[in-house]
Amino acid sequence: MSEMMNHRCMYCTFVYDPSFGDPEIGIPENTSFDDLPEDWICPECGANKDDFKPMAKI
Numbered sequence: 001m002s003e004m005m006n007h008r009c010m011y012c013t014f015v016y017d018p019s020f021g022d023p024e025i026g027i028p029e030n031t032s033f034d035d036l037p038e039d040w041i042c043p044e045c046g047a048n049k050d051d052f053k054p055m056a057k058i
């Protein structure tokens with residue numbers, strides 16, 4: 001079971017929020033970061049998934 005955590009790009013300020021998904025490329029709401037396709041890239045700067053870090057919820 002994957003956690004629904006926000007993930008932040010290391011190279012820009014983009015944050016992937018699972019509750020929004022990535023509608024521009026057809027990723028539905030409530031898609032966890034782990035469930036994104038392996039070839040998903042940062043919509044802002046093109047960094048790949050390995051360049052994202054989980055953000056602790058405060």
Ligand SMILES: [Zn+2]
Pocket residue numbers: 009010011012013014042043044045046047
């Ligand atoms: Zn980025």
